[in-house]
Amino acid sequence: MTAVFDFLSLFRHRWLAAIGLVIILIIVVAAILAPWITPFDPLKIDAIARLTPPNAEHWFGTDHAGRDLFSRVIYGARMALITGIGVVTIALSFGVLLGILSAYYPPLGLVLMRVVDVLMGIPALLLALAFVVVLGKGLFNSMIAVGAIYVTTTARITYGLTRKIVAETYIEAVTSLGASDLRIMRRHVLPNLVSPLMVQATFIFAFAQLSTASLDFLGLGLPPDVPSWGNMVAETRRYITRAPWLLMFPGGAIILTVFSLNLVGDALRDRLDPRFKDDLAKW
């Protein structure tokens, strides 16, 4: 319980970040409860109601197939949540593993960090697209493709942080007491990595939304019939002059989500141990 209060105290003087946190909670609840709170089936085609502007029945209007946009945007939150969790899981598990091993075994680190540097030199979306070419389209593949971008940054950050932690006197002390590498990594390094990586995870979650939505928009992410926010904006292109609401609502959902996550991430970072701040990406 104290942990919760501790976390909430971060937002005491930051009302914007507090609003961001509330918005994220609403989005998460909406995503989970989607089948019960949506007024329509997000996939149900209704040719008569096509391109209806927002009204009392269809709050966000309908799309070119007469599907209810409000219901689709709510289901879109589900896809956003799933892809976000997937990308963060991939990025953290591989990134942390590579980072710690590189910091612990310098010869390995020399090679791995060189590879990471090269991969970080490839513009993010281009790297993701290369993965899509190799793996193919689909939910898991786009998670892996976008996750790969952040495996490199996470590995780099973990590497820097771990080297700092390992240089501390208490690590020297436990080493001389005969602790094994594995024990030091588990008991001393990992716990210290938790809070900086939490901040990192928030930003990854945020920017993963933009990257996966971009893949969907390019037609290289989720199948077109899946109601993700990126797919919805992509479908809109031909109807933009007649139905601007098709652009505004799914796009607004993406912006609101990413902006809220960034605000929360920023608040978290400010409370971080100053020793570790420089290692995190400046964003």
Place this chain on the structure above:
Amino acid sequence: MGTYILKRLLAAIPTLLIAAVLVFAFIHLIPGDPASVMLGDMASSEEIEALQKEFGLDRPIYEQFVLWFGQVLQGDLGTSIYFQEPVLAVIGEGAETSLFLALFTMILIVVIGVPAGIVSASFHGGKVDQSVSGLAMLFASIPTFWLGLYLIFTVSVTLDLLPTSGFPSVIESGDLSNFRYLILPAITLSAPNSALVVRLVRAGMLDTMREDFVRTARAKGLPEWAVTIRHIFRNALIGVVATLGFTFVGLVSEAVVTETVFALPGIGRLVVQSIARRDYPVIQGIIMVVIVFYILVNLIVDIVTTYLDPRVKLQ
């Protein structure tokens, strides 16, 4: 300086080799035999065999790598399956659009992002700083494709001020007014990147402010503007140069999306089209070109940094 540049050049070689291995691995990781994948379902076995010979696919993998890398070093990035032309020539056709787009975008970033970052840092913690930082964060949260479509909807469709898509060549026609086709794309592409630059410039300025020489400058009674311009900014400039260099390379990322939204005949759109066409040599070629570009920018940034900051040389 000469030896320093030479050392830097030598240090770039392992990076280039790693990059080459990764790019080479890329095309071999695509499921299925490259030759039959490229030729499609209709190809006869003779055609596949001929292509395999042409690519040297019948030889051991390390020999293939050496062969391929040797060709890359000579500027031969292979042949496009779709165009039946050298990959480098295909990429070259998109270069005009992409380079002009990048140029205009960089101008916008320098004009908007850099000053905003300096102002933000100068008033750090205050209302101005909070507004600028908040706005930067908002712009970084807007998907590029959405901003592009939104601008098309408001500026091109509703207000009818600028063209919605395409970019007729300026070099071929000599018609400079064609640049108006790039105004909205450049704004779209600069938005998220300016936001990033604002944050990085601000952070760089704040780091410099904590340096001892800034305290000395203040202590000897210099007016605040002189401290900001002469001491803080000039030193933070080194970081700004690096930031702008890497932003330039990073533009490729969002350019893929921007060029698709505005149907610009550039390299970014070529990536997306080549994926749809399964024209893998072109994708591979673009990635290779971008990496070489990245290594070059890295090198230039290093050299400029050394030039700007004599302390770097000593280290």
